[in-house]
Amino acid sequence: MKTLTVSVVTPDGPVLEDAYEMVSCKAESGELGILPGHIPMVAPLTISSIRLKQEGSSERIAVSGGFLEVRPDQVTILAQSAEKPSDIDIDRARRAKERAEQRMANKQSDIDFRRAELALKRAINRLDVKNNNF
Numbered sequence: 001m002k003t004l005t006v007s008v009v010t011p012d013g014p015v016l017e018d019a020y021e022m023v024s025c026k027a028e029s030g031e032l033g034i035l036p037g038h039i040p041m042v043a044p045l046t047i048s049s050i051r052l053k054q055e056g057s058s059e060r061i062a063v064s065g066g067f068l069e070v071r072p073d074q075v076t077i078l079a080q081s082a083e084k085p086s087d088i089d090i091d092r093a094r095r096a097k098e099r100a101e102q103r104m105a106n107k108q109s110d111i112d113f114r115r116a117e118l119a120l121k122r123a124i125n126r127l128d129v130k131n132n133n134f
């Protein structure tokens with residue numbers, strides 16, 4: 001089976017580098033499924049999960065924004081943050097979700113609302129990846 005080298009990098013450093021058969025992710029333009037030999041491209045990512053398939057098993061990484069760079073034998077994900085399920089602190093994500101919901105309920109400025117909305121998305125995304133909720 002052909003594979004792609006996938007690297008996930010954040011400002012805090014590398015999160016993962018390994019060979020996979022397929023990478024699925026959610027770009028701003030929609031869902032992308034990347035197989036070895038894909039044409040080169042760059043796409044902005046949403047707050048979402050990356051699915052990495054390897055020999056029948058698959059794993060997920062929670063990412064919050066950033067870019068995907070595809071080359072025929074390599075995928076690089078440069079994300080603001082990226083966590084494997086085992087690195088996700090569920091209580092922290094629950095607290096972040098509650099905080100964001102409260103901020104959205106006491107709506108102040110549009111900018112604050114938008115920031116709370118993004119924080120809520122990050123928290124829900126982390127909870128989904130931790131609970132394998134797809």
Ligand code: ATP
Pocket residue numbers: 012064081082083087088089090092093096119122123126
């Ligand atoms: P919080 O309000 O809890 O800080 P946040 O969404 O604002 O959440 P980010 O700014 O996206 O946090 O991330 C800051 C750093 O903290 C990143 O390194 C990210 O990986 C890490 N991080 C954030 N939330 C969690 C979590 N629930 N579990 C593990 N790491 C987390």
